[in-house]
Amino acid sequence: MCKYVSYLLLRGPMRIRSLALALAAFPLLVACSAVAEKIGSSDADHTEDQPTYAQYKWLWADETEEEFKSIARAGSMWSDPEFFALDHPMAQRLQFWVDKMDEALRARNPKALASTPKPRIILRKDSDPNAWVSYIPVSWKVKGALARAGNAPAQPNVPSDAGADGATEAGSTVPRTIPTLMLLSTGKVAAPGSLPPLDRRFDDAALAELVKFANDGFAKCRLSTSDGAVVFGEGCAVDPSLSGDRSDAIAFYATGKWITVTTGLITSMLDEERIVAVLAHELGHYYRSHSIQPSDQLNYFYALGEGNKPEKPGADPRYVEQTLKVREKLRSNDWYVDYTEENKLMAEQRLGFYTTEQEADEISLEILARMGMPPTLGPDSQALLHKIVDDLSSGRGDTGEIKWEKCAALRERGFKDEAGQVVSVPVGNLSDPHHSFCFRVFNMQRELEAHRYQLAAERPRPPGEPWSKLLQRMQNDIDPPPPPPADAGRD
Ligand SMILES: [Zn+2]
Known part of the structure; x- marks a missing residue:
């Protein structure tokens, strides 16, 4: 199983080396004339009410629980993964939220989602804070x-x-x-x-x-x-x-149909609503079928400008050459390819780089709002994870240069400097489709300003035990308390 489409995966997928294509030999004009075809179309943009990229049934594996688990076992390098039962109260609680998001989207876009199976939650006992949609x-x-x-x-x-x-x-x-x-x-x-x-x-x-x-x-x-x-x-x-x-x-x-959530994600984030925002991000990957969506629809440089637009910006035609080049680098699937050149270009020219992760972040805000939850939970959730990962790894885990504290201060000021100019937030290493935490917060903040989502429904109220009880119960199931000593009760 691949953690390719995870929320905060710190390492990219293992990639396979490719043949170098002779693109560089073409004169620039040839490349430019083919901009629309070669470097993205509006299909890839996050425009509201387009939850799916395409609507074919086979885009989703619709695998059974057994099929999913057999693939998870085959993909596990060390010991077999341990899953909680589907009827575990914590798994059911997360399923409640996923069902609400799914219902809200289907009610609004019934045709687009007619071929998409209902997503399911599976809780995995793993201390690593993560969540992902699998490629099956x-x-x-x-x-x-x-x-x-x-x-x-x-x-x-x-x-x-x-x-x-x-x-x-x-x-x-x-x-x-x-x-x-x-x-x-x-x-x-x-x-x-x-x-x-x-x-x-x-x-x-x-x-x-x-x-x-x-x-x-x-x-x-x-x-x-x-x-x-x-x-x-x-x-x-x-x-x-x-x-x-x-x-x-x-x-x-x-x-894959089964969205994996680790117990470590829950025990490190603790806050229910911020965890729901993570689920919304995973649903973005799920509905847009990122496992197979042609990567040529994404992965392009775009001008950051002063703010996001309600329709995502297309590929910047001034950087066609660089876009084609970086795609070849990405196709090589080599973790060690150097992206210094691209990072320098992005900082100097104020460019972003549109990836599946960015698309999932942006869709997550729409999904939250449709369900009746404040979409500000998206950047809140990302900021919390930023802090968790900074604390866990002393900042080594983040590919960006801005640490949590500085990022929180920047967000407070609307990502503007003293002169009122929008600050430049580094995107991070392009070999990882997850941009730096601070860039993700920055981008989601700008998305909220561009879309101004209205909360469509009443906020869902989950039935059952209070969240704190569920947390306690899950913690007990991770580390069962020791049995009382045999001489308990004696002096
Ligand atoms: Zn993701």
């Missing part, structure tokens, strides 16, 4: 083929994937068949990771939807069908470790 690998039994033109042919010396059939002798020119070709959200084709994909049924309509989804969303990667096979066009980057050109199945990461 899903496979379809349809043949896959790489166009491969412009890419290196399969390396005959690279060990083939386990269980590969149809593999030929080294040096043979016959295309090698491997079990699965996996399409990533970056428009790159790779071998599946270590998690076994869930086999899912599909039909011709779903196949046509997948082709359209990819071709509408990726800047260069094009899909087509031919002789009953899905063909990954030559614009799709190909992971160099792929040992074959053909496959018996294709796979992708669908969005």
